Amino acid sequence: MNTWKLGILGFLLVCACGRGQQAESGDQTGRAEGEKSSKRVVIQNKGSDTLVNVAQAWAEHYAKVDTSLAVAVTGGGSGTGISAMINGTVDLANASRKMKDKELAAAKKNGIEPVEHIVGYDALAVYLHKDNPLSEGTIAQLAAIYGEGGATEKWSQIGVTVPGCSSDEIVRVSRQNNSGTYAYFKKAVLGKGNEYKLGSRDMHGSKDVVDLVEKTPCAIGYSGLAYATDHIKTLCVKKDDAAPCVNPSITTASDNSYPIARPLFMYTSGQPKGHVKTYLDWILSDEGQCIIQKKGYAPVRAVKCD
Amino acid sequence: MLTKLPFRRSTTGDQHRAHDALDWAWLTDKAVGVLVFVGGISAIIFILSVFTFITRQGIGFITDTMEVGEFLTSPAWRPTSDENPTYGAFALIVGTASVTGLAVLLAVPFSLGAAIFIAEFAKGRVRETLKILIEFLAAIPSVVWGFIGLSIMNPLIIELFDVPVGLNLLNAGIILGLMSAPIMTSIAEDALKAVPDSYREAAEAMGATRWQITWKVVLPAGRKGLLAAILLGVGRGFGETMAVLMASGHSINIPDSPFDSVRALTASIAAELGETAVGSDHYQALFTLGILLFIVTFVINLTADLVVNGIKKR
Secondary structure: OOOHHHHHHHHHHHHHHHHHHHHHHHHHHOOOOOHOOOOOEEEEEEEEEEEEEEEHHHHHHHHOEEEOOOEEEEOHEEEEEEEHOOOOOOOOOOOOOOOOOHHHHHHHOOOOOOOEEEEEEEEEEEEEEEOOOOOOOHHHHHHHEOOOOOOOOEHHHOOOOOOOOOOOOOOOEEEEOOHHHHHHHHHHHOOOOEEEEEEEEOOOOOHHHHHHHHHHHOOEEEEEEHOOOOEEOEEEEEEEOOOOOOOOHHHHOOOOOOOOEEEEEEEEEEOHHHHHHHHHHHHHHHHHHHHHHHHHOOOOOOOOOO | OHOOOOOOOOOOHHHHHHHHHOOOHHHHHHHHHHHHHHHHHHHHHHHHHHHHHHHHHHHHHHHHHOOHHHHHHHHOOOOOOOOEEEOOOOHHHHHHHHHHHHHHHHHHHHHHHHHHHHHHHHHHHHHHHHHHHHHHHHHOOHHHHHHHHHHHHHHHHHHHHOOOOOOOHHHHHHHHHHHHHHHHHHHHHHHHHHOHHHHHHHHOOOOHHHHHHHHHHHHHHHHHHHHHHHHHHHHHHHHOHHHHHHHOEEEEEOOOOOOOEEEOOOHHHHHOOOOOOOOHEEEEEHHHHHHHHHHHHHHHHHHHHHHHHHHHHO
């Protein structure tokens, strides 16, 4: 009998742990709403991890521009933002990929017409450990490393010897399968209809990818350029063997010369109205676009910032 | 004393009798009875409602989309593919099983040793200090353990074993072992303490040494509780999410050495559920993983009960 009790207790503990985590995050948003709604209008803004830092910066700056409006920003990934849009729980969904047809259909079923707005561009940098001698690579080489059926498993196959990586194995660092970065890299590098090789280390955030690659000599990873640091190397990418190699930067992302740069989206439910429209217009103004540029992403058009 | 009770009325003898039961003591007794009953069956209610909830969320996938063979034997977990989503959970099941197995392997000797030392050998202040420290160890949040795995164990494993990446089965196993050891230790210690002192006294009277008492008398007498301790540790390992997510490498892979990265069932649910549209195939597939976890935990507990009762009868 004693074991039964212990067993049930143990099971409940397990349940309680799982539930505790969920409740926590829900609590925070709930509190933010509760605190602010009495004083001012709150816009719920949720989604892409790539955009979360920018969205936060926009929200903070906008609080000074218009005190009657507050923006509550949550990350979690493009999938999170889009599913929140489908479920009608956010005003603005951030996404680093386009909504899929399936998702659009699901939204329409719930009576929501998502409207897409491009708010900036992001160059997807391919990261290497700083000791890695590789400096340039083609999309095809990346596809052979990451894609299902690709033959590249060892660094020596690309013709480099990586110091500190005695096993010679390429440690592929990727993202969890709901991330917009994951979906975009798959489309842009592996090509439509191709899958990732199984066995990559799937990190749960853009920054985690950079952190792991920084500490692992054998690793290669992809993540937004804004997460680059001085302790890590970015690969110069060639579209094909004939093309010149292009380094990821704000300029090369804006002028479309960098082959793996993608637009960043904000989705609204229907054409934006009222406060959401004012906020979105401000994001697309020179002031808003200078903020995104400062954060390491490319603005939608050339802007002059101080 | 009786005259002070508020429900007592000074009426005729018969009525007096009828109202006799309606005093505060009677009410308190009934109220507490109901409360204790509700508390007692609440565990059953909770378990049933949790099971009903996850089954309802996952059943659509099981009946419509899932192919049992693929789900249990294919490692291809690609639920977000546009063209051809596949739901193979084999690598996740192997991942969870291997991490838990390694964790138990590492934790059992340490926690049983600690329990024996605390219950049988340590005295006074040493014993109290150790008990408090072990409780502290149990209070460390799992995300902190995960962080230790990510930032301390990862470079350490790379350095020590010269492997390409330190987020692997070994890392997750050690972290999970450290997490389940305090629980195993305190339950095992309770089990040893529950062995009556008269056993020890009898053995001592026969001229047994301290170790002989522990090994030949106390451990066999407390084995039921020790087994419960180990199985609870296994349950802890199965259910742990955050630390495993951070330390295991989160890689779909069938491991053939402790230095391979793996992915656990719980970690997959944690990483993917938040970003999935409610009701989609992927969402339901994740709940199916939840059902699988639930069933496995249930089987572990049931086995524990059967084994323990079996020992008892003999």
